[in-house]
Amino acid sequence: MIAGLKRIAVALAAIRGANRFYLSWIAAVLIPYSLLSSKLDVYMLAMIPAVALMIAERPSIVANRLTLALMILPVFFLGRLPVEARPLVIILVVAAAFALLTWKSERLSTIAVGLVPIIPLAYVAIMMMPYANSIASTERLIAALEKQHVAPEQIALYSCPNLWSRYNFPRELERVRYVDADNIGNATVIATSRVHAPDISATLRGYRRVDQVQMIGKWFDVYRR
Secondary structure, eight states: OHHHHHHHHHHHHHHTTOOHHHHHHHHHHHHHHHHOSOOOGGGGGGGHHHHHHHHHHSOOHHHHHHHHHHHHGGGGGGGGSOGGGHHHHHHHHHHHHHHGGGTTOHHHHHHHHHHTTHHHHHHIIIIIHHHHHHHHSSHHHHHHHHTTOOOGGGEEEESOOOOOOSSOOOGGGGGOEEEOTTOOTTOSEEEEEGGGGGGGTTGGGGOEEEEEEEETTEEEEEEEO
């Protein structure tokens, strides 16, 4: 919602006397978007180049002030955000607050509007990528399987993603078996996504759950007999 308000504020401030080509471009995106029953943010991306060119052609100190001020608003919603996302929002808010010191200069405020969003992105690239890699890869599932200390050939993965990790992938785990409900066999360890575990409930009767991991919002369980 806040991102949408920022786009609207910047566009309205720049629209006066704007090139008709840019206005036609924006209308060509905005009108179909308004008529479609499915409204996703990504549909609006095609409008961003026209708005950016319009702003660059007619820079507006009012639009810059409004944009920087709107970047500070997320601080009021900090308590609703996940703990991992809060440092990112705090950095954005602090950068926008300092950038407001340029509000008297049209040129400096325009530069500030462009630089402020880059600062939290730089923080993500430097500080949060290891965390992002850990939840995007199967690193947690790999660690859970390694703790069982069984031969890879005795591990069956049912409805699990292919094992991979960015660093120190155990090469022996390339030999684990990816199975369906009919060919699990006599595996010592079975890993399965929790949502699909009922598909093999008969097979799991002789097993006990020894570990559970969460990856990208989904739960996976490790069973051993």
